[in-house]
Amino acid sequence: MDTQEEVIVYARPDSLTKTNTHYCPGCTHGVAHHLIAEVIDEMGLRERTIGVASVGCSVFAYNYMNFDFVQAPHGRAPAMATGVKRVFPDKVVLTYQGDGDLASIGMAEIVHAAARGENISVFFLNNANYGMTGGQMAPTTLPGQKTTSSPSGRDVETQGYPIRASELLATLDGASYVVRRSLHDPKNIRLAKKAIRTAFEVQLRGLGFSMVELLSTCPTNWEMTPQNSLKWLEEHMIPYYPLGDYKVNPAVAEIKG
Amino acid sequence: MTRELWKGNNAIAEAAVRAGCAAYFGYPITPQTELLEYMSARMPQLGRAFVQAESELAAINMVYGAACTGTRVMSSSSSPGVSLMMEGVSYIAGTEIPAVLVDVMRGGPGLGNIAPAQSDYNQIVHGGGHGDYNLIVLAPSSVQESVDLTVLAFDLAEKYRSICVVLLDGSIGQMMEPAEMPPFQPLRTEYPEWAVTGAKDRERRFLSSIYLDPPQEEAANLRMLRRWQEVQANEIRYKTYYMEDAKFAVIGFGSSGRVALTAVRAARAEGIPVGLLRPITLNPFPEKVVEDLAKQVEGILVVEMNSGQMLEDIRRIAKGAAPVEFFARLGGIVPLPDEVLDEIRRLAKGPLTLEGHPRDRWLARMGTLN
Numbered sequence: 001m002d003t004q005e006e007v008i009v010y011a012r013p014d015s016l017t018k019t020n021t022h023y024c025p026g027c028t029h030g031v032a033h034h035l036i037a038e039v040i041d042e043m044g045l046r047e048r049t050i051g052v053a054s055v056g057c058s059v060f061a062y063n064y065m066n067f068d069f070v071q072a073p074h075g076r077a078p079a080m081a082t083g084v085k086r087v088f089p090d091k092v093v094l095t096y097q098g099d100g101d102l103a104s105i106g107m108a109e110i111v112h113a114a115a116r117g118e119n120i121s122v123f124f125l126n127n128a129n130y131g132m133t134g135g136q137m138a139p140t141t142l143p144g145q146k147t148t149s150s151p152s153g154r155d156v157e158t159q160g161y162p163i164r165a166s167e168l169l170a171t172l173d174g175a176s177y178v179v180r181r182s183l184h185d186p187k188n189i190r191l192a193k194k195a196i197r198t199a200f201e202v203q204l205r206g207l208g209f210s211m212v213e214l215l216s217t218c219p220t221n222w223e224m225t226p227q228n229s230l231k232w233l234e235e236h237m238i239p240y241y242p243l244g245d246y247k248v249n250p251a252v253a254e255i256k257g
Numbered sequence: 258m259t260r261e262l263w264k265g266n267n268a269i270a271e272a273a274v275r276a277g278c279a280a281y282f283g284y285p286i287t288p289q290t291e292l293l294e295y296m297s298a299r300m301p302q303l304g305r306a307f308v309q310a311e312s313e314l315a316a317i318n319m320v321y322g323a324a325c326t327g328t329r330v331m332s333s334s335s336s337p338g339v340s341l342m343m344e345g346v347s348y349i350a351g352t353e354i355p356a357v358l359v360d361v362m363r364g365g366p367g368l369g370n371i372a373p374a375q376s377d378y379n380q381i382v383h384g385g386g387h388g389d390y391n392l393i394v395l396a397p398s399s400v401q402e403s404v405d406l407t408v409l410a411f412d413l414a415e416k417y418r419s420i421c422v423v424l425l426d427g428s429i430g431q432m433m434e435p436a437e438m439p440p441f442q443p444l445r446t447e448y449p450e451w452a453v454t455g456a457k458d459r460e461r462r463f464l465s466s467i468y469l470d471p472p473q474e475e476a477a478n479l480r481m482l483r484r485w486q487e488v489q490a491n492e493i494r495y496k497t498y499y500m501e502d503a504k505f506a507v508i509g510f511g512s513s514g515r516v517a518l519t520a521v522r523a524a525r526a527e528g529i530p531v532g533l534l535r536p537i538t539l540n541p542f543p544e545k546v547v548e549d550l551a552k553q554v555e556g557i558l559v560v561e562m563n564s565g566q567m568l569e570d571i572r573r574i575a576k577g578a579a580p581v582e583f584f585a586r587l588g589g590i591v592p593l594p595d596e597v598l599d600e601i602r603r604l605a606k607g608p609l610t611l612e613g614h615p616r617d618r619w620l621a622r623m624g625t626l627n
């Protein structure tokens with residue numbers, strides 16, 4: 001029998017532990033973890049990175065990422081990250097936050113971390129609902145979207161309008177790099193990875209606050225198959241949350257170019 | 258070092274700097290603000306971290322993050338701000354990491370006022386945040402003692418991986434007194450084996466207060482309790498004055514204890530055999546001392562600047578061995594030595610009773626006062 005040399009086309013990044021995640025099948029939290037871990041590997045940052053997990057489905061992110069981690073109270077990850085980064089300015093500090101965590105209970109903390117130009121990188125998973133607690137309305141839930149706490153669909157008259165966090169934070173001078181990407185198909189996943197890399201570059205160069213918003217799926221609470229949820233994201237979320245670069249400090253543009 | 262005139266809040270800040278505090282996070286609130294202002298100049302001068310946070314909620318979570326690195330870190334606030342910090346306090350306690358918090362109490366509840374009070378005794382000594390935890394609580398009664406206890410707070414916090422609170426009232430924060438500063442301790446360059454510092458040449462570490470599996474949470478709770486037993490065994494601190502031959506005892510902490518001491522001295526001058534117990538650790542509480550004292554004396558007077566929060570602890574510990582009476586001023590009013598002296602005279606004159614509740618008798622007397 002002919003022996004053929006094996007070529008490794010893909011290996012688990014060192015920055016991911018060999019643990020099965022608890023995420024539901026088809027959930028894009030896992031994709032986001034992978035991208036962050038791959039970039040940290042490629043940039044050689046694993047031994048100097050400290051992650052701050054938030055409260056939400058990603059509360060156990062520290063079980064899956066193979067570097068030092070702390071776990072913040074709901075919404076407070078940017079404040080905790082500030083504490084870590086101010087003591088260790090030479091470490092790479094990231095937060096990983098859901099949309100309920102970042103745009104509702106933790107709105108003050110994220111706005112002020114950005115306003116201070118806190119030199120941290122924020123990865124913001126927007127899945128338009130509170131995944132962990134079983135699919136309640138989030139500040140990002142779309143008008144008319146049904147959730148367990150907006151059973152007739154979000155009524156903007158009584159339940160208000162969704163918050164576009166990237167656009168909001170981009171208005172702040174302390175924010176250097178704020179972009180929105182999506183995890184619904186391979187092309188966009190590649191673009192998301194590039195943005196994650198840029199966010200870390202921004203931090204390494206001391207350029208201040210960086211955030212990558214990642215549009216994500218929650219097939220379980222959306223009550224859709226994984227495939228339909230990817231489609232729903234593309235057809236419903238992207239029109240409301242357009243992909244793009246909302247803040248790119250001129251110094252960051254140089255890195256990108 | 259020589260003695261210099263220091264304002265309480267500034268003195269605590271400088272003491273923290275000298276104790277090797279590497280990071281401070283806070284938010285302005287009277288009567289604590291000078292501490293934050295002092296740090297805003299002093300910490301950057303020394304190349305250390307200072308952030309004026311957007312809220313006390315953020316400040317305590319910045320403390321939480323910084324504490325995870327194993328460095329010496331502190332915050333300070335006053336009553337309404339400390340209420341906001343209770344989330345972080347519970348998380349820090351649950352993560353079993355050291356931090357120092359200074360609480361300069363003011364009148365309450367609610368926005369209350371900015372005058373000195375002791376009405377957050379229960380919040381700090383008996384909980385405040387959610388879950389089963391204990392804070393080490395130190396109560397100074399002078400500027401010098403505030404300085405000394407601030408340094409001790411960092412040591413105790415570290416030794417027991419616990420939050421140590423320096424609990425004082427606005428009058429001590431605001432008053433000026435001569436005090437001697439401690440020597441400068443170097444900043445830490447080595448970090449404890451649990452600290453999150455980046456997983457270089459070692460296994461990754463994570464710090465969290467989450468134990469989803471109940472048996473694991475129970476194990477964590479038991480571990481914290483056993484550590485607390487060590488604190489109880491080793492760290493109780495208090496001061497007694499004129500207690501050797503005393504037939505009556507006054508018990509008060511912080512400013513109340515200080516005012517009571519003046520009154521006790523005046524009563525002694527009148528020939529009344531009265532002494533004073535001033536608890537310094539409010540948690541762990543000097544229970545054995547109170548128990549013994551209750552057996553020694555014919556009557557106890559508890560003096561506080563709250564509605565009798567420590568009083569309940571004293572009654573529980575004294576177990577009826579001696580009658581207990583109570584005197585307090587509320588709402589930001591510091592009792593006068595003469596008021597306490599009158600109460601001591603009343604105590605010595607009797608008759609005393611084990612019936613009823615001392616708070617009810619005091620309230621009845623307050624009716625004629627106000």
Ligand SMILES: Cc1ncc(C[n+]2csc(CCOP(=O)(O)OP(=O)(O)O)c2C)c(N)n1
Nearest residue numbers: 055056057074098099100101129130131132
């Ligand atoms: C102070 C506090 N309030 C509420 C909760 C309950 N809670 C846990 S996760 C969560 C929602 C998380 O949603 P999101 O941030 O969007 O993350 P996802 O699970 O969707 O990824 C809530 C409300 C909590 N843990 N703490």
Ligand code: SF4
Nearest residue numbers: 023024027057131218
């Ligand atoms: S509930 Fe939703 S967000 Fe959470 S793991 Fe499942 S699919 Fe993902």
Ligand SMILES: [Mg+2]
Nearest residue numbers: 098099129131
């Ligand atoms: Mg969500």
